[in-house]
Amino acid sequence: MRRHDLRLLGPAAATWAAAWLATGATDAAVAPWLVAAVCWGAAALGLGLTASRARLRVPRSGPSPGPVSTSGGAGIRSVVGAMGPPLAVAAACAALASTLACTGLLAREDSPLATPAETRETVELTARLDSSLRPGTQAPWGGTPSERARATVLSVDGRTTAPVRIDLVLPSTDGADRPAGFGDEVTVRARVTALPGISRAAFRVQASEVITAGAAPEWIAWTHPLRAGLAEQARRLGGDGGALVPGLAIGDTARLPADLADAMSAASLTHLTAVSGANCALVTAIAFWAAGLLRAPRGVRVAAALAALTGFVVLVTPESSVVRAAAMALVVLVAVATGRAGGGAPALGVAVVVLLAADPWYSRDAGFALSVCATAGLVLGARPLASALAARMPRPLAAALAVPLAAQLACQPVLVLLDPVLPVYGVPANLLAAPAAPIATMAGLVGCLLLPVLPSVGFAALQVAWLPASWIALLARGVSGMPNTAVPWLPDAPGAALCAVAVAAAAVLLGARRRPVDGARRRPVLRPVAVGVLCLAVAVPIGVTAGRPALTTALLPADWDVLQCDIGQGDAVLVRDHGATLLIDTGPDPERLTACLALAGVRRVDLAVITHWDADHAGGAAAIAGRVGLVLHGPLDGARSDRVLGPLARGGAELVQVGAGASGRLGAADWRVLWPPARAEPGNDASVVLDLRAEQYRAVFLGDLGAEAQAALLREADPGRADLVKVAHHGSADQDPALYRELAPAVGLIGVGADNGYGHPTASLLDLLDAQGVAVVRSDSYGAAALTVDGDRVRVWSERAPPGAGGVVPAP
Structure with a gap:
């Protein structure tokens, strides 16, 4: 079996940890520069160890000084020196991410929005929308309905300022003087509230009035009628299938009914409406294949795939999972263009390092974490799981089951942090939805692109997408209506840690096989140990969470x-x-x-x-x-x-x-x-x-x-x-x-x-x-x-x- 190149996963993990610590430092009353200083110190130590290792190497030519001893102090220095390069790379990546986090936190303190956030004064500001408008969460005490978007502040009270991210809440109106979506600029009169350092947005801006709205640049504005047209025509389709088509095609869930969204969550199918790696892979693969049919050279095929990927990201808006998938696809495309092998694990490592260095707050984004974990599970775990399952069931069934199982196992520790339960029917539901999802996605995307130029053909494509989308919705509602859809689990970090231990033990158990020893067959020692660890890791949280309510009721x-x-x-x-x-x-x-x-x-x-x-x-x-x-x-x-x-x-x-x-x-x-x-x-x-x-x-x-x-x-x-x-x-x-x-x-x-x-x-x-x-x-x-x-x-x-x-x- 082909071995994966895992050298970049260490730097990726170090970068993630440093970014996470640095972005949360101010909330913990710790100087964020302390994290950066430690990382830079570790990078310097790694470089020193690398230099020490280089001095111990035997010259390639000239008189030999005799054998170099690997015992005693020289041997220890050689071993320690071997740690230098990976330490230097990992620490340098972590230092870069933590330094940029410190810079971002400092920009928040120096922002002209900091003063009105303290005084609660009304300001006039101009911002660029970084996402589509979505219905806002209505306050528990009622009030005017609102719409919400991620945005970047461009000017405050008419003065240009350094860009700062905000959570923008706009009053929901049907007037013409309002932004259409991603890329638009809007000038509002609003009150400002400072958000914690761990928040990706520095401030929440509650607009009381939209003064003006400007159109997005042309390279973004072309997506607005496509998204609006898809949403309008999907309503004509009707039913749950019509509600799901925009989400499956371009990740637009703004009009997804709450009960259907809850059913999708209960069935562990929410990821189908969150555009990520599978969608980006489909788009780039089709563009690459289409250019190949025209006998275009490799460079042109790569350029076509890159153009298609860029347009797709702009169309679906750059959410965290989309950006991660696009970055990974870009690394693979560069590898193809240069003729180098672009394995999945190195591509994932590079994507994580680059994105966390560019935006350290991705380290605290649940969508980004789930996207990375799912990709890692598929890249590293799908093939071994398929091989292990093939020993117990038909190979085609094993291959089909390994994909959702690998993704579910890899994501489960993060999912436990968000909702402390284990889904019972998640893997079977994903297995049953797997054939329908790509058909609905591609037919919906084709329909979205064709609606402005060939409305009847575009709507016909949406009708094709409606059928698999309806099947997915029917499946979600059926699973959510079944008894015992989830098993309670310990919440927070202890629950996630136990879940990770259980996942690791399950992986070892599935991968362990009987091996012949001295002509006999015996069970490896690792297998019973994995069984014991798995039983304990599952029994403890279930006993605590399920047993506690029973005990409470008894008392x-x-x-x-x-x-x-x-x-x-x-x-x-x-x-x-x-x-x-x-x-x-x-x-x-x-x-x-x-x-x-x-x-x-x-x-x-x-x-x-x-x-x-x-x-x-x-x-x-x-x-x-x-x-x-x-x-x-x-x-x-x-x-x-x-x-x-x-x-x-x-x-x-x-x-x-x-x-x-x-x-x-x-x-x-x-x-x-x-x-x-x-x-x-x-x-x-x-x-x-x-x-x-x-x-x-x-x-x-x-x-x-x-x-x-x-x-x-x-x-x-x-x-x-x-x-x-x-x-x-x-x-x-x-x-x-x-x-x-x-x-x-x-x-x-x-x-x-x-x-x-x-x-x-x-x-x-x-x-x-x-x-x-x-x-x-x-x-x-x-x-x-x-x-x-x-x-x-x-x-x-x-x-x-x-x-x-x-x-x-x-x-x-």
């Missing part, structure tokens, strides 16, 4: 009255009374709410209250569709409330809009709505405030009321004392102390996500509750927390013990 007190779910930044609280269950808000994520309901053993919700329509209170409503009887809600808010209530109504729930004065019963408890007043406008201050009076306690749930609404509630509803209060707005600073003094609760619940970015709960709110002797139970510290009222005491059980609290907080 949860059976007689709990109120349970605050751990659903991140948001609210979801369960109340139980005499067998009836109330759910107040659903949090932002259906999966996390489903997990909380399973923890509590709740299969059906008798009464649900949606306090208002923000995503952090209503985004998880799909988890109770078909499982809830009555839903109370405040004033409707058009499309936002329709998205929440539609699935609930289709699941058979009765929907009732309520205001102050509405009342009813839950088990043996009475509930009453204290707020909002009649004709209130939807929003935080129209949150439904519920007053629940059970046999042994009284609880008030404040939604997201701000200080003014809280003061009005105190005046108009005269709430009186309560034993338990769900603190308003996750503990923000916008609170009315008088209301909390009136309620005088024993326990305050705060639904809040760790490192939420809003500063919730604020120090002022915590000081307010502490001054009143309120025991605070916050979900970021406690996880899920269950409260049991026992006479005049409230017992608090928590999923995890907060710092210094031992997991139990006695109420005063």
Whole structure:
């Protein structure tokens, strides 16, 4: 079997590590120049060792000085000297990347945007879009829809400045004075926010107004009508296939429905809509082949392939995976042009070093990491896996299975960092999608290119692409609907490390074979060791992640009255009374709410209250569709409330809009709505405030009321004392102390996500509750927390013990 040239993988790994450390240095309060200095020092050491090795070499001519001893000090110096060249190369590459990272961080500090980012003043700036416009993520509290793009600042307040990358958020309008996409220039009036050093963009620019928009240069502008035409004609195709065609052809997923995107992710098929190496290889290979049919010389064929590759990158926009694939293809084309062997491993090494030196922030880009890992898996692992599998199954099946398996194994440690699960059906889904993907890609690309000149032929090509695209969508939805689509895994770095160990053990296990020794056949020692390591590496994270919920459920007190779910930044609280269950808000994520309901053993919700329509209170409503009887809600808010209530109504729930004065019963408890007043406008201050009076306690749930609404509630509803209060707005600073003094609760619940970015709960709110002797139970510290009222005491059980609290907080 042909051996791979792996000499450039060391410099690539060193460059990646140095770039990663340097870009994160300022966030860790470390001088980034320290990383660069260490790398330059290592490069100097490598050069010194190389020179030392050269002095020990035997002269090629002249009188021989006799044999050179390789023992003692000379031998050691010879061995150490052999380390010089690779160390020098790797350290020099790392030093270059870290130095450029330092330069980029310094440019951020010196940027004219740094001052308005601190003062929050509005500035006028001109920027060039470095990506297509995509729908922005709407803020949890609502607001104007937006569009987002990566961009580079060209001038600030009319003065030309050094280019700095930004995350540009534009108001979504259909007016003519707006950019069309990649390469356009736009002048906006905006506020600026500084981003962490690890962010590829130095600032986030939130535009309040688009002043002017200029067209992109001609060498980019030609792509805009092609992308727009493809999106428009794909809509005519209809169905999931029509939604997928632009993504498969040119990576345009801007109009991909959220549920289909989730299904693609669950089936591990998302990479098909992220243009990368396979697409670039197809384009360059076809261009090279077409030039060959014309009997063009090698140089012309290489030039044709390079031109096709450049046009393709501009058409699909230079995303990280595309740039990596294009750089690797460029290295291979140069090798072909010069007549040198361009192996995959050296090409990958060169591409990684060059790109990380040019842009050190690629080292923290998940798409770039997945692209590199997938390529490395295919280059280094596909052939050995195919050979190993061929010993156990037919060779054609082994060859087909090895490709998705090699890519999946190589990418899995990175995927675990993004989502700590192992996909169960990922490899079979990719195997079934493999024949359809290239057909859909090439037919879609041909259709995109032909639509402006031959519309009917172009649309016919899109119809050809629609069929395999529909198959991929059908496959994704089928897999996502299957039970147990993923196995839970340890999160963060420990999970990624264990996953890497498991992948390595699996590779060794697949590659190990029985070998004849002294006429007998025995199992190599490496094989049982690999089996043991694989079993441990898989059993530990699965045992921790799958066993922990079971243990938590077993430890949860059976007689709990109120349970605050751990659903991140948001609210979801369960109340139980005499067998009836109330759910107040659903949090932002259906999966996390489903997990909380399973923890509590709740299969059906008798009464649900949606306090208002923000995503952090209503985004998880799909988890109770078909499982809830009555839903109370405040004033409707058009499309936002329709998205929440539609699935609930289709699941058979009765929907009732309520205001102050509405009342009813839950088990043996009475509930009453204290707020909002009649004709209130939807929003935080129209949150439904519920007053629940059970046999042994009284609880008030404040939604997201701000200080003014809280003061009005105190005046108009005269709430009186309560034993338990769900603190308003996750503990923000916008609170009315008088209301909390009136309620005088024993326990305050705060639904809040760790490192939420809003500063919730604020120090002022915590000081307010502490001054009143309120025991605070916050979900970021406690996880899920269950409260049991026992006479005049409230017992608090928590999923995890907060710092210094031992997991139990006695109420005063």
